[in-house]
Amino acid sequence: MNPIMDPFINPQPGRGPNPTALESFDRCAVQAGLRGDPMLGTAFPAPRLLLVEQPGPWGRAGLMDSRFERAAARRLVAVLDPRGVRVVAIRRPGRAAPDGRRRWALADCRAGRERLRWGRFDVDAELLEVAMAAMEDRRTGELPARGAETVDQEPLFAVCAHGTHDVCCAVRGRPVAAALERIRPGRVWECSHVGGDRFAANVLVLPTGVLYGRVEAEDGPALVDAAEHGVVLADHLRGRVGFAPEVQAAMAHAVREVPTVRLSDITLVSVRRLSTSRLVIRLRWPGEVVDVDVSTAQSAPQWLTCHSVQPSGATIYRPMSLRRVRATPLGSPAEFE
Secondary structure, three states: OOHHHOOOOOOOOOOOOOOOOOOOOOOHHHHHHHHOOOOOOOOOOOOEEEEEEOOOOOEOOEHHHOOOOHHHHHHHHHHHHHHOEEEEEEEOHHHOOOOOOEEEEEEEOOOOOOEEEEEEEOOOOHHHHHHHHOOOOOOOOOOOOOOOOEEEOOOEEEEEOOOOOOHHHHHHHHHHHHHHHHHOOOOEEEEOOOOOHHHOOOEEEEOOOEEEOOOOHHHHHHHHHHHHOOOOOHHHEEEEOOOOHHHHHHHHHHHHHOOOOOHHHOEEEEEEEEEOOEEEEEEEEOOEEEEEEEEEEEOOOEOOOOOOOOOEOOEEEEEEEEEEOOEOOOOOOOOEO
8 A cells, every 4th residue: 555645654744843933844744744653552551640740841851851859850750650550741822821729630540440530739749748649559450649639531632842852842732732622621631751752732631541642723623522432533543551562553443444432341351462563463342353454564764753864764653453353152161262
């Protein structure tokens, strides 16, 4: 198949990013759009996040390079990162000043546990207590959150606008954040780096953990509607955080091939590697079990970010086919034949 016509690479030929007065032709997002860089399987692997409100500028390292107490920020990352909790700085669109005490949120994106728990803090070091309380309860898998005030399951939209990490994120992300804020005031935050600078604008929907790329301001209404109805915009889908890249690609293929299935209903059964470049991902949702063939390949070296010091390749995950598996009766010793 011509890669330009592959819907998983360039789902809407001719609509991709174009250079504007604010964008140089050699920016990574412009070039990636022209190349049609595939996005599937590029959501980060951490299934949980700690969102920390930090207004004002962020340096390249995000929270650790801001006006937040540096020692506290480093300790937060050191405690949470090994446990699969990503620390992300957030601020209101337009860099509005915080309304009273700053906010934090623990976002759990794991299947069946999706929720946001919010709290507030005055002193940066207070968040170390939140981090220590976020140690997983081995019996329930919950994230205890000391000081949490509210529990929230309504869609939240975090738009990467981390310009010091990559200028494309700011140039493309801020207009998208402003557009979403007009649609759902108070449900939108600008956020620090979520990966995939060349796919800007990147929008992370929480607590489901669905990550979109190449979002434009005019996509806002459709994106909000999809999030609130539990479906996805397949053309912009990068993946769902917390899953391996090949699993993300298989899930994306499933929702495209079976429009009645929701991404949140899909669970992983197994991953079987057939060769160095081909895997079979078995997925399940109510009433259905399927095998999805996924191929992997390495792209040619490219300038993948605006800050790259040299060209590098990226792994491409491409779903090839979906095959339904006949299930044995529920409760039988072998679930599948």
